[in-house]
Amino acid sequence: TVVGFVISLLFHMTQTEVCPPSCNCKSLGEMKGLHIDCSSRQLTEVPALPVNTKRLYLQNNSLTSVPPGALDSLHSLEEVKIFDNPWNCDCHILYLKLWLEDVSAPSLANIRCATPAPVRMKPLRQLTGNELGICKRLLPIKCLEFFWRDLILIAGAIIALILVAWALKFSKKLVCQINLSQCDSRGWLLGRH
Helix, strand or coil, rough: HHHHHHHHHHHHHHHCCCCCCCCEEEECCCCEEEEEEEECCCCCCCCCCCCEEEECCCCHHHHHCCCCCCCCCCCCEEEEEECCCCCCCCCCHHHHHHHHHHHHHHHHCCCCEEEEEHHHHEEEECCCCCCCCCCCCCCCHHHHHHHHHHHHHHHHHHHHHHHHHHHHHHHHHHHHHHHHHHHHHHHHHHHHH
């Protein structure tokens, strides 16, 4: 029992060490994960969260967006509450929208946009790409590199096709000229006999 108590105490200590300072964390039992309550803390950004977070409450804060990748490590997440924040629904909110569609579609239904004005109070899940606005670098850099590479490959293929078509046309004329010259030489030979 003493060993069990020490293990439980160590487990609890490691859990509290990873708890964000602005949040309240509770263990859901050995190896079951954490209940992280960061609600109503006037947070302006999502804190670094433990990977074993099962329940995450971020509602009623001052969050306007979530940086891409900030929530990707939360693989054991079962419940998310993230409503009642002044979400800025421009293209930067796209990460959160796609993440919630994958992880917790019901919580997506409760998120409403605060800005910009055209989408104010509209549910995030109803927004289309056109409404989310255009960012200068919405695509990752790698995608843009692939785009330019593909564009160059397509241009090269088109130039190659044009050259092949020209070569075929030229070779057809050349074959006709050879055939004509053979006909002329045969006629000339036949005319001599």
